[in-house]
Amino acid sequence: MTNATDQVSIRRKMGRLAPVLPALIVSVAAAIAFILFPYDLAFLTRIVIMMIFVLSFDLILGYAGIATLGHAAMYGCGAYAAGLVSLHLASDPLIGLLAGAVAGALIAWISGCVLLRAQGVALLMISIAVTMVLQETASQARWLTGGADGLAGITVSPLLGMFEFDFVGQVAFVYSVCILIAVLIFCCILASSPFGLALRGIEGSASRMRAIGTPVYRRKVTVYVIAGAIAGIAGALAAQVTGLVGIEVFNFSLSADVMVMLIVGGAGRLYGALVGTLVFMVVHHIAAGIDPFNWLFVIGFMLLIIVFALPKGLISLPDRLVALLRRKP
């Protein structure tokens, strides 16, 4: 039995360190980006926010195996909530984030209770429908949301009362990176928790999970609400750093892009979400800069190549290379 306890304690020590490493990597990468591209901070901030959004989608698609095409619903609700709070209630950015998280979680809970009873194509359709209804609502409720014009002039007070949001976007970038790191650490903790293991179990075989006594539906709703809160935070951040919220936050293409970014990077590993977002957005940026009309070709080709050559996403590239090298003696 001592052997078992030894093994166990070694495993536990390694497990404790796991969330620190990704946080460290992201901080270092962000610092380098900050120094190398001081004039592209607005673009970098958009990448960081999108990373948070894609991470939240990884929890539901990558871990729990629930495919939806309506993840923009939570992002959009978070953005509107943060925008409205800062326009009418409180300009503190952290309160705005909290409002975004609550709004994202709430809409995830309400819609999740319905759509998680469905499966496959039906679930995809319902998730699209939810986002459409929200977009139409945002467009009709002119008195609240500004309709098609959206909310403009959203301003937030200095972060923690000390750091004023500047024109170059330095504070916004650092602020977003800090939130990304917090979200990433949370996701790492979740992934290695009993709940995270249960999600992977549901992804692997829901019928077996039922046969070991897991209330599968309840676990799915829980992860959907957690992912909704994180998506809401991403939306809130976007509203705060751009000062705008429009009905495009509910666009179908946003939900689709999130899925593409996750598949490009590799689902179910957290790192994949980060890599996929970075590659997708940088390629998009460069391709659109070179040819504003045909950049979709480039994205399409990239997706095709990755799906065929690396079905588990870019994150599996090192493993694949090692496997290839091993085969050739």
Place this chain on the structure above:
Amino acid sequence: MTSGLAVHGLSKNFGGLQVARNLTLSLPNGARTALIGPNGAGKTTFANLLTGVLKPTSGTILLNGKSVGKMSESERVRAGIAKTFQITNLFRDLTVRENIRLPILERERRTNKVFCHSDGIPELECEIFQLLEDLALTPLADKPVRGLAYGQQRLVELALTLALKPKVLILDEPAAGVPSTESHLIVQAIKRLPADLSVLIIEHDMQLVFEVANRIIVLVNGAILLDGTPQEVISNREVRELYLGADHG
């Protein structure tokens, strides 16, 4: 009032096909019951009715005197009824160890915990270690189940259900697909189970049945043909014809 599982007038129709016909039997605590019968007799269907995978057309199922009819599948597992799958149903991308960890965490009602590590409880990890040892799976512990031979997967299948420590254990052909050199592991695992557990084993391997069961139920076309001791079953002419005369099914 009996302790254990009691089934009364249980029937199940699939459209026009009657797969369980008015089954009445009890599986008291401590029983070691085998359910045998040709392919298509309705054995798996009966097991699925007990665990709640299928809803009966009519009839009642009582666990310790209380009806489980309204309980969902996962509620019944929590109440103590668990079964293995005839066709292996595992978490293929997880390692053997993680596969076994999941039912243990579930049994301890921990799969809703976010702020702790899934392998953070040494006693539970030791339990996994012991199960791995018992079923000779230790060398494979950290391999993904996907890469295991089918016979090994059958043992993992058994381990997952044993890990739940149920009060009523239903084994649906646990030895099917396990090489004969390893089927003794299954017999030993069953013999090691706590005495007060009720075990229902569906099995075609009669040698294994005789080794573990003290009562045999013969099911044919959804109805009980015979319910008795192994001796009674061997000496019954109809059963002999069924088993020795034609195909084993």
